[in-house]
Amino acid sequence: xxxxxxxxxxxxxxxxxxxxxxxxxxxxxxxxxxxxxxxxxxxxxxxxxxxxxxxxxxxxxxxxxxxxxxxxxxxxxxxxxxxxxxxxxxxxxxxxxxxxxxxxxxxxxxxxxxxxxxxxxxxxxxxxxxxxxxxxxxxxxxxxxxxxxxxxxxxxxxxxxxxxxxxxxxxxxxxxxxxxxxxxxxxxxxxxxxxxxxxxxxxxxxxxxxxxxxxxxxxxxxxxxxxxxxxxxxxxxxxxxxxxxxxxxxxxxxxxxxxx
Numbered sequence: 001x002x003x004x005x006x007x008x009x010x011x012x013x014x015x016x017x018x019x020x021x022x023x024x025x026x027x028x029x030x031x032x033x034x035x036x037x038x039x040x041x042x043x044x045x046x047x048x049x050x051x052x053x054x055x056x057x058x059x060x061x062x063x064x065x066x067x068x069x070x071x072x073x074x075x076x077x078x079x080x081x082x083x084x085x086x087x088x089x090x091x092x093x094x095x096x097x098x099x100x101x102x103x104x105x106x107x108x109x110x111x112x113x114x115x116x117x118x119x120x121x122x123x124x125x126x127x128x129x130x131x132x133x134x135x136x137x138x139x140x141x142x143x144x145x146x147x148x149x150x151x152x153x154x155x156x157x158x159x160x161x162x163x164x165x166x167x168x169x170x171x172x173x174x175x176x177x178x179x180x181x182x183x184x185x186x187x188x189x190x191x192x193x194x195x196x197x198x199x200x201x202x203x204x205x206x207x208x209x210x211x212x213x214x215x216x217x218x219x220x221x222x223x224x225x226x227x228x229x230x231x232x233x234x235x236x237x238x239x240x241x242x243x244x245x246x247x248x249x250x251x252x253x254x255x256x257x258x259x260x
Contacts, residue, residue, distance in 0.1 A: 027252070029059065060094065065097050069105065095128070097131055097137055129154050129157055157207070160181055184214040230248070
C-alpha cells in the first residue's frame with residue numbers, strides 16, 4: 001500500500017525501485033484516492049511494468065473519504081468502473097470513513113463508500129479501507145451493503161484502533177494493514193492490540209510517503225521500508241524475517257488473488 005505514483009512523490013521512480021530490490025521488497029500496490037489519481041496509479045503501473053529491477057506493480061482505484069464531497073456519482077462512478085477492466089487493477093481503495101479530519105460531511109462519506117462497496121460486490125474485488133474514528137458507522141455501512149449481497153473482502157489499512165474493533169474486523173474475516181506506526185508505539189494498550197493481530201490476517205504496508213517506521217521517523221517513507229516493518233514484527237513475534245515475509249506475502253496473494 002503506497003502512493004509512489006503521486007506527482008509529488010519525493011523520490012525518483014528509479015531510486016524507489018532500486019531501494020526496494022536492495023531491501024528484498026518485490027511488489028507494490030499503488031493506491032488511488034480519487035478518480036484522477038486512480039487513473040494515474042494505473043498509468044504508472046503500465047509505464048513501469050518492465051522496470052530493470054523487476055518490481056511488480058498493481059493498482060487499487062477508489063475515492064478516499066477526504067475527497068468524498070467532490071465525488072460526482074454520474075461521472076466518477078462510471079470512470080471507476082471502467083478502470084476495473086484494466087489488468088493492473090486488483091482491488092478498490094482506498095475508501096472508507098474519516099471522522100478525525102472530517103474533510104467531507106459524514107453522510108456524503110457514507111454514500112460514496114456505499115456506492116464503491118457495491119462496485120466491489122458487483123466485480124468480486126477486495127477493498128482497501130481507510131477508517132478513522134468512525135468504526136460504529138463503518139460496521140453499520142458494511143452490514144447494510146452485505147444484507148442481501150455478497151460478503152465484502154478487504155483490509156483495514158493502517159489499523160491503529162481498539163482491541164474491540166480488531167476483534168470485530170477479524171470476526172468479519174478482514175485483514176489488518178500493519179505499517180510503520182506499529183514499530184514505534186509505546187503505550188501498553190497499543191502494543192497489546194498489535195500483539196493480538198494474527199499473522200495469518202496481517203498485511204505489511206508503508207503508506208509511502210507517509211508513516212515512516214522506527215529509525216526513519218521524520219523522513220519521507222518509501223516501499224523499501226516495508227522490510228523494516230517486517231523486521232520489527234519478526235522481533236516481537238520471535239520469528240525470522242523470512243517466516244514473516246512468507247506468511248504476509250501469502251496473505252496478500254489470498255486477498256488480492258495474486259499468484260507468484
